[in-house]
Amino acid sequence: MTAPAKTDRQPDTVKPGSAGKVGVLLVNLGTPEGTDYWPMRRYLSEFLSDRRVIEWPRIVWYPILQGIVLSRRPKASGALYAKIWNRERNESPLRTFTRAQGEKLAAALSDHSNVIVDWAMRYGIPSIETVTKRLMDRGCDRILLFPLYPQYSATTTATVNDTFFQALMKMRFQPAVRTVPAYPAEPVYIEALAASVERHLAGLDFEPEVVIASYHGIPKSYSQRGDPYYEQCLTTSRLLAERLGWDGKKLLTTFQSRFGPEEWLQPYTDETVARLAREGVKSIAVLNPGFVSDCLETLEEIAVEAARIFHEEGGENFSHIPCLNDSEEGMRVIESLVRRELSGWL
Ligand SMILES: C=CC1=C(C)c2cc3[nH]c(cc4nc(cc5[nH]c(cc1n2)c(C)c5CCC(=O)O)C(CCC(=O)O)=C4C)c(C)c3C=C
Ligand SMILES: [Fe+2]
Ligand SMILES: [Fe+2]
Numbered sequence: 001m002t003a004p005a006k007t008d009r010q011p012d013t014v015k016p017g018s019a020g021k022v023g024v025l026l027v028n029l030g031t032p033e034g035t036d037y038w039p040m041r042r043y044l045s046e047f048l049s050d051r052r053v054i055e056w057p058r059i060v061w062y063p064i065l066q067g068i069v070l071s072r073r074p075k076a077s078g079a080l081y082a083k084i085w086n087r088e089r090n091e092s093p094l095r096t097f098t099r100a101q102g103e104k105l106a107a108a109l110s111d112h113s114n115v116i117v118d119w120a121m122r123y124g125i126p127s128i129e130t131v132t133k134r135l136m137d138r139g140c141d142r143i144l145l146f147p148l149y150p151q152y153s154a155t156t157t158a159t160v161n162d163t164f165f166q167a168l169m170k171m172r173f174q175p176a177v178r179t180v181p182a183y184p185a186e187p188v189y190i191e192a193l194a195a196s197v198e199r200h201l202a203g204l205d206f207e208p209e210v211v212i213a214s215y216h217g218i219p220k221s222y223s224q225r226g227d228p229y230y231e232q233c234l235t236t237s238r239l240l241a242e243r244l245g246w247d248g249k250k251l252l253t254t255f256q257s258r259f260g261p262e263e264w265l266q267p268y269t270d271e272t273v274a275r276l277a278r279e280g281v282k283s284i285a286v287l288n289p290g291f292v293s294d295c296l297e298t299l300e301e302i303a304v305e306a307a308r309i310f311h312e313e314g315g316e317n318f319s320h321i322p323c324l325n326d327s328e329e330g331m332r333v334i335e336s337l338v339r340r341e342l343s344g345w346l
Contacts, residue, residue, distance in 0.1 A: 022115050023118065023135035023138075024115060024144045025128070025131060026101060026148055027164075029094070029156065030043065036078060044073055049065065084296060101119070101148075141176065142176045144177075144338065144345070145164050146337070149290070151215070152229060182232060188336045193236075196321065196327070206319075209250075211284065212284060214255070215254070215290040218264065219262045234253060237251060269286075277315035282316040286321065287320075
């Protein structure tokens with residue numbers, strides 16, 4: 001009898017499939033590790049080097065990024081992050097909420113012992129690659145990737161997907177994958193937004209004359225070249241207004257957080273807030289339907305800065321309506337989308 005032939009084939013280091021588990025990977029934008037110059041610079045550098053975010057030719061953009069933006073912005077942005085920092089945990093609110101969403105989703109799916117939930121950040125840590133490998137090391141041979149953006153944009157959803165697939169490109173033995181699509185018109189999302197607005201307004205001691213749905217902006221040129229983000233924001237606002245029984249004068253749609261010299265989606269939130277106050281509107285409320293979690297852009301730019309502008313221009317009552325975060329309604333949205341997209345895998 002001859003001995004079996006020796007082979008030089010080695011098993012892959014990462015072995016999906018050993019336990020037949022299903023991973024759910026929640027991904028949000030990202031956040032700095034601290035508010036000082038260097039952590040801020042590292043974060044902004046990774047973020048603003050992303051070609052999905054800044055589409056300018058590298059030969060034009062890199063000298064501006066390295067020479068101007070990364071010498072000034074880390075300090076300025078760091079001071080803003082410091083205003084909203086979660087000092088108890090020494091981290092940004094975006095990280096705190098994303099972790100809570102992961103933990104609550106894991107608890108909600110505990111009826112399925114083969115599901116593992118984890119979370120990652122597109123910029124900063126934990127990175128998508130690290131957490132994808134961790135899920136596979138824990139036995140996941142299937143992964144559902146959930147970019148936490150209700151409206152699709154190449155600047156957000158696509159760059160999360162790209163980064164996930166880039167991590168997979170390095171693997172010989174890949175897991176099976178699915179991605180959760182954007183959900184601008186999902187009834188469970190519209191209902192959650194409406195319920196959160198109704199509850200928040202019921203707790204105020206004033207009735208806002210106008211409510212603003214303020215979304216993060218993108219350059220107008222991206223929209224003109226086919227990014228569906230603008231239309232998806234308008235869809236969410238239209239369905240929310242219909243559900244609340246409001247007309248287009250009661251619920252306005254605006255865009256915030258513009259960056260750089262280009263024109264961004266309009267109308268701008270800061271200009272709208274100032275105009276309303278100058279026109280004699282005394283009471284407004286602002287919600288951020290495009291943000292799954294409260295973060296710098298909602299807690300500072302809206303709840304602090306937009307409120308300051310409104311008061312400075314003669315407005316009297318301003319209220320920021322929190323994002324869905326890890327609230328019961330917010331978790332209902334995340335859980336129901338995950339359950340739907342896992343169908344056939346559970
Ligand atoms: C420079 C271009 C930017 C584009 C395009 C952009 C799109 C975009 N961003 C979000 C969500 C978030 N952005 C956040 C912060 C943030 N965004 C930009 C720039 C662009 N965003 C910068 C430079 C920063 C950092 C802060 C600053 O220096 O101003 C955040 C908050 C992160 C946190 O830790 O709190 C979120 C969330 C969306 C949804 C979007 C396009 C649809
Ligand atoms: Fe942004
Ligand atoms: Fe901002």
